[in-house]
Amino acid sequence: MKGVEYKGLSQVDGPIVVAQRTPDSFYDEVVYVRDKFGEKKTGRIIDINEKNAVVQVFGSTTGLDLEDTTVEFLDKPMELRVGRGLLGRIFNGLGEPIDGYPEIISSKKINVNGNPINPYARVYPRDFIQTGISSIDGMNTLIRGQKLPIFSGNGLPHNKLAAQIIRQAKIRNSDEEFVMVFAGMGIKYDVAQFFKNTFEESGVLSRVVMFESLADAPSIERIITPRCALTAAEYLAFECNMHVLVVMTDMTNYCEALREISTTRGEVPGRKGYPGYLYSNLAELYERAGKILGSTGSITQIPILTMPNDDISHPIPDLTGYITEGQIVLDRELSQKGMYPPVSGLPSLSRLMKDGIGKGMTREDHAAVSSQLFASYSKVKNIRNLAAIIGEEELSDLDKLYLKFGNELEGKFFTQGEYEDRSIEETLDLGWKILSILPRDELYRIKDDMLDQYLPKEESVTD
Numbered sequence: 452m453k454g455v456e457y458k459g460l461s462q463v464d465g466p467i468v469v470a471q472r473t474p475d476s477f478y479d480e481v482v483y484v485r486d487k488f489g490e491k492k493t494g495r496i497i498d499i500n501e502k503n504a505v506v507q508v509f510g511s512t513t514g515l516d517l518e519d520t521t522v523e524f525l526d527k528p529m530e531l532r533v534g535r536g537l538l539g540r541i542f543n544g545l546g547e548p549i550d551g552y553p554e555i556i557s558s559k560k561i562n563v564n565g566n567p568i569n570p571y572a573r574v575y576p577r578d579f580i581q582t583g584i585s586s587i588d589g590m591n592t593l594i595r596g597q598k599l600p601i602f603s604g605n606g607l608p609h610n611k612l613a614a615q616i617i618r619q620a621k622i623r624n625s626d627e628e629f630v631m632v633f634a635g636m637g638i639k640y641d642v643a644q645f646f647k648n649t650f651e652e653s654g655v656l657s658r659v660v661m662f663e664s665l666a667d668a669p670s671i672e673r674i675i676t677p678r679c680a681l682t683a684a685e686y687l688a689f690e691c692n693m694h695v696l697v698v699m700t701d702m703t704n705y706c707e708a709l710r711e712i713s714t715t716r717g718e719v720p721g722r723k724g725y726p727g728y729l730y731s732n733l734a735e736l737y738e739r740a741g742k743i744l745g746s747t748g749s750i751t752q753i754p755i756l757t758m759p760n761d762d763i764s765h766p767i768p769d770l771t772g773y774i775t776e777g778q779i780v781l782d783r784e785l786s787q788k789g790m791y792p793p794v795s796g797l798p799s800l801s802r803l804m805k806d807g808i809g810k811g812m813t814r815e816d817h818a819a820v821s822s823q824l825f826a827s828y829s830k831v832k833n834i835r836n837l838a839a840i841i842g843e844e845e846l847s848d849l850d851k852l853y854l855k856f857g858n859e860l861e862g863k864f865f866t867q868g869e870y871e872d873r874s875i876e877e878t879l880d881l882g883w884k885i886l887s888i889l890p891r892d893e894l895y896r897i898k899d900d901m902l903d904q905y906l907p908k909e910e911s912v913t914d
């Protein structure tokens with residue numbers, strides 16, 4: 452019953468406490484836990500049976516004893532107060548203001564766990580988002596309403612890349628602008644400060660909502676942070692008809708917190724100790740992106756995850772790849788060569804690219820150029836392996852041209868400045884220039900009439 456406090460706990464184990472349940476208790480219900488001095492801690496029910504409720508406390512359980520601790524059941528799920536006043540504000544992982552200003556003025560609260568979306572109400576994403584980054588726009592195009600994660604590793608410039616996308620993202624032939632929702636889970640203070648400074652310097656801070664669960668915050672808080680961020684995004688997108696770009700970093704920290712809770716609850720572990728429901732839990736977050744019938748707004752997600760030991764087959768990137776519509780993979784070897792952004796050409800993929808490019812959206816030659824760049828670059832990898840065995844001087848003339856093509860693609864197409872914003876026309880023209888290194892009959896994925904129109908004549912190589 453709301454407003455009634457029940458005295459006594461039956462168990463305290465780390466951030467988990469077990470209390471006697473009320474008849475109306477339900478899963479995900481918010482509770483207040485008070486110690487004998489009356490200090491209040493917020494928690495939520497994560498498991499329930501006929502007699503007891505298992506409560507996850509957001510914070511330390513130090514000082515809680517079994518006899519004098521009281522529990523108040525609030526008869527409601529965790530909610531976020533929403534309104535247009537969210538923009539320009541900074542909150543902690545639980546949606547509480549930490550920027551020195553009071554709570555936003557609004558009477559509307561929304562369940563942070565989200566509401567199920569009827570699949571029939573979803574609108575298929577088709578609008579091209581120009582990021583100004585050739586390796587993404589040209590070969591792994593981002594579409595409005597897509598969820599396109601960045602697979603990275605410790606020490607790689609994934610935050611710089613995400614910040615560049617935020618600064619430069621725009622919808623072609625439209626004055627509509629993105630608002631940003633940033634969710635940081637278990638991030639260091641300098642990372643949070645980097646994004647804040649980026650928003651300030653690019654003049655978009657007034658259009659950003661930030662949720663920060665820093666590394667020194669309770670790890671349990673990381674579970675709620677992305678849900679608060681996505682709730683804010685859903686309100687801005689589907690009730691205020693805004694285009695929202697959501698950046699969530701680091702999903703690996705989120706999954707580690709999930710594993711920690713699962714272990715504390717004594718659940719049977721799955722792969723690498725992660726809970727068996729990791730896939731469905733991640734899907735709950737990722738599937739909150741998209742476009743909905745009846746609203747002109749959209750949510751585009753860019754989750755960032757650092758792959759443990761750069762292992763793309765690790766459960767976190769592996770399951771993420773099944774749920775999302777592609778991935779941008781950063782390569783440590785390319786980064787060590789001084790390349791930025793170090794986007795790995797072959798493992799990266801955008802599954803929605805084919806429906807958002809072409810005549811009227813980008814340019815009619817986009818699909819053909821992208822396909823040919825992928826095909827030719829895959830040959831470069833094989834030829835480099837061969838050259839490592841027999842020596843580059845023993846390669847055929849054609850193989851040497853492919854090596855030159857690969858070096859030019861990496862050095863001029865994939866590589867660009869952190870503040871260099873290329874239009875899609877500049878990206879495609881650069882792609883054609885690099886393809887002209889190869890003989891025309893090697894460009895077998897492009898039709899002759901397109902070759903006649905776009906292939907630079909003076910730089911083409913003939914047999």
